[in-house]
Amino acid sequence: MRRPLLDIEGLSAQNAAGQPVLRRVSLMMGPGEVHGLVGQSGAGKTSIAKASLGILPRAVTLTSGSIRFDGLELAGADKSTLDTLLGADIALIPQDPLTALNPSRRIGAQLTDALRLKAGLSRQAALAKAASLLEEVHLTDTVRILRAYPHELSGGMRQRVLIASAFALNPRLIIADEPTSALDVTVQKQILRLIRRLQRDHETAVLFVTHDLGVVAQICDDVTVLFAGAVVEQTTVQSLFSQPVHAYTRALIAANPRYDQPGASLRPISEEVIEATLKGISA
């Protein structure tokens, strides 16, 4: 393997009550790779994403382990180190495009903030660059979109704007936190396609957080299955679905309804599997 771009090693974290949020999580990503983080709510997906951005909530503290981005330690890094990295080298595509945008500022003003601050462009140059970024995410009506407010765009368009914003400074790593969960299924497909094309064109690595195994199967190279803050299985997407090793992974797959397998009864994840998995984690 080439030198890892993101190297998380033995990362543990706990909340204010002292309960574990992450338990010795290790994860490695090479440049240009798409890595899925999958699990049910509370499994720790978002905590890993936030830790990689240095934006864990105050109540959560890292207790051990490291997060290295291209060799640079992010765990416990000071604010100025993170500020330099964020946006420029590591960018975020957030889950809810409506709350991620300031509702009272025009798209143009919000898209140009980073270009002006981090790339030092003038207002006019930043606006021109923003327009070309919008074209890259297939938003061709750029003049009006730059003058629009977030509420004037559809959910899909807002997500495109945020993708354009994430790719604005050509980062090496993008953290995509459930970027399509709020979208209709046809729009989701378009957005996934867009993320993959841009990711391949720019050779960007993407840490893709989702609860949807279908999305994981279609966009990721590797995948980490999380349960209760711990890694239960880490493998390539191919082998995850062809030969899932862990009982929890198998149960998670079986709980998903599939339109092409109507006869199969849906099986909730059983108590036994959950107990056995918890036991394995604490061991």
Added chain:
Amino acid sequence: MTAPLIAAEGLGLSLPDLTQPRLFAPRPTIQILDGIDFEMFKGETVGIVGESGSGKTSLGRCLVRLYEPTVGKLSFDGTDITHDSREAMRPLRRRMQMIFQDPQSSLNPRQKIRRILEAPFDLLGTRATQAQISELLAKVDLPAHFAERYPHELSGGQRQRVGIARAIALEPDFVLADEIVSGLDVSTQAQILDLLRGLKRDLGLSLAFISHDLSVIRHICDRVYVMKGGKVVEEGRSARIFDAPTSAYTSELINAIPLPEPDEDWLERPDMGSGDEDCKVKEKRETKGMNLSGAVALVTGANRGIGSCFVEELATRGVSKVYVAVRDLDSLKDLREPNGVDIVPLTLDVTKPSHISAAAKAASDVTLLINNAGVNCMDRLLDASDGDAAKLEMDTNYYGMVNMCRAFSPVIADNGGGGIINMLSILAQVNLPIMGSLSASKAAAYSATQAIRAELADKGIEVVAVMPGAVDTDMSKDFSPPKMPPEEVATDALDGLEEGEWEVFPGEMAKGLKAGLSNDPMEIQKQMMASLTSAPKTKGSTRRMKYLTVDTADGGQFQAYIARPENGSGPGLVLLQEIFGINDYMMDMADHFAEEGYVAVVPDLFWRQEEDVNLGYSEEDFQKAFALYQEFDVDKAMNDIQDTITTLRDQRFVKGKVGTIGYCLGGLLAYLSATRTTADVAVGYYAVGVQDYLKEAKKISCPLTLHFAGEDQFCPPEAREAIYKQLEGKKDISLYLYEGQDHAFATPGRDHFDKPSTLMAYSRSLATLRNVLGPVYDLEHLWDMHCYHEFATRDVDATMDTMVSEPYVNHIPTMTGGVGHDHLKRFYKYHFVDSNPEDTKLIPISRTIGADRLVDEMVFCFTHTREIDWMLPGIEPTGKYVEVPLVAIVNFRGDKLYHEHIYWDQASVLVQIGKIDEDGLPVAGGDTAKKLLDETRPSNELMAQNWKTSEGKPL
């Protein structure tokens, strides 16, 4: 074949388009559902699937009759329920139930699960037993002890089980489940779907299952309706739909689902539909925009925040001059003066009509008005959270804006056109629960701006509405982020003006506004009025306890009873007591004068002898009163009165001058207040002992009115003669004698009370007070408020509130209208406020304002697309366009409307709609309106023959 349980035929639903508020006509509607045929049979599970905006939720709501279909037919178990009232639906409610998407918000957080599950039984009028609740919980696999828990103690899946238990409590025939598993983890989702399937089997339920998730639909539904854009695009058995969809849209939906097995080609496989979603933004440019180069701007509230940003931004855009208008010029000392632009400071309080008209005269070269001034309770300008404060905010933020627009639009038009920017301010006091805190006033200000814009469109004035949302200024420190920098608000607003984009209308505010507009305007207005009048009501109940403390020059302190007008402020009036202290009569008179618009106080003038004297008119009380009077020190009392006047002048809520009015002993004190105090006017009733103080008559320094009773033993004829000799005929002094009346003729409850003399003396007193103190009511403002409710909010109750209790309206030509409250309210409610055609327009021509009357001359324009009860009753719509001159004469009593007389020429209306053949008749049709607007159009054509006879005759 059995009959369907539910059947819909050609079902359509239109709802008002909340994005398009209208002033004079019903809102346009948008079609939500269109031509839906739907049926479901007993025991069937039917899926309704579609993407957001497809209409699936609306269809569900029609099926359970939460919405009333606009067209088509809906039946339940063979009964037509399409238009059943809520009452008629009640017996069916038991048989149709709903499970909602979000159990968190559909379960009352303050009720235990037991109470939530008991509620359905209330519908039957029975009470659920412990056993029934336990059984219900068991049906959804929850332990019995969950009955004692609250919703927040449950997980999402458990809450959804409670939602299901509630729905099946009454063993319904039909259950509608709307997105009930979205938001749940797959494992929980599998459990809930499993549970539903079991219940359906055990209870024989018919289930309509709404979802955006086709995989879930496939697993649970027998049959599926696929919806898009309010229509059903495909219907069929699940297997058929999924295996062999006939519509391209269904195929696209299915193919867009990512399956949990890697498929390298899936993402790049072309969509069968139209490819990428429609990524267009609505064109916002509506006019050609205003060129700011060389413009002269006036900015209100220019001393800080957005106002000062406007001043700076204007300078960079080639504006030649900026009037910076502020309440207090001192507040401008920190204003950075930008280069290259002439800055002219101007004092302006937008709550004062006189300030506004003076400003419009002083700044007669303005071409751009920026209405930015506003107050809210958060900036500590207002210390009390009461109706007065709310009124002040209304006055500043709403009426201030409207009045500024009215005053400056002719100025701007005279200067060759220009623009107006209205910053739609927040009213913090008028915080209505159903609207969210930010939207109430926005909705009002927004619709006013729309109306202003419509009126000014032909005058070359661009009008821009700006809703800045939370701006990062010192006033917004209590708002949570996100906020926007104030410079950006100014930049955006001016961009909008230059580019012809009339709404600069960001997200949060738009959301708030929409929330506001989605509520029933009647309801909003009712709440708004309730919130505005709540404080005065409270005051009413506690008014006997409201006192003002007066510090005396000699170091003492006493109380004065105070009564304030409904709007909180007004000129001051000091009521001077008889010899009975601050008794009910004095307090009643003070309350009465408060209704007339004065801040009325009754000082406790006996305080140096005994505080809080409150005596009646019994013999015993009279003895005590007389004893107090014997010891009364007139000179000290005069000092106390002066201190009362001074204290009043210092009050924030005392506007303008201060006068005195006194009775009996107080009559003397009133006379002396004219000679010894700074009172601006004095009125005395049957004064006692004035003759002893005639020496100081030459010191009378303000208008004075004295009433005398002919038979008054306390002011015998010789005393009266001396007084008349000294004062009669002097400038600003009026003396009135009431022959045959005795002392205290104006005090109800006393032996000598005489009503005709009381009324006469009262109107004379009021004339004196009004002359000096005012208040002069702004009849124009009152009329605007009335019209605002009549046309903009269409709230009949609020409209009635602007009128006296028994008003009347008469449309002269048709004699339509109403006399008295109930009659008129019925007319407004059912025959007027919502009964004008869509394109109704009023073009104002002139307005004349008299003492108690206002006359509006206008042209009334409409297309006769509906029956107009008040103007053309009984005439079917003709589709003809009509323009007719119309005159409204409005009469006021105090600050309320008393009556309206509306005149127009009905003959010319009838000509225009083709109901009168004008041939041979002296009527003129639409030409009357045209000639009103253009007096140079031909005259005397109808009298052409006779006109000829005077040709050439000497003039």
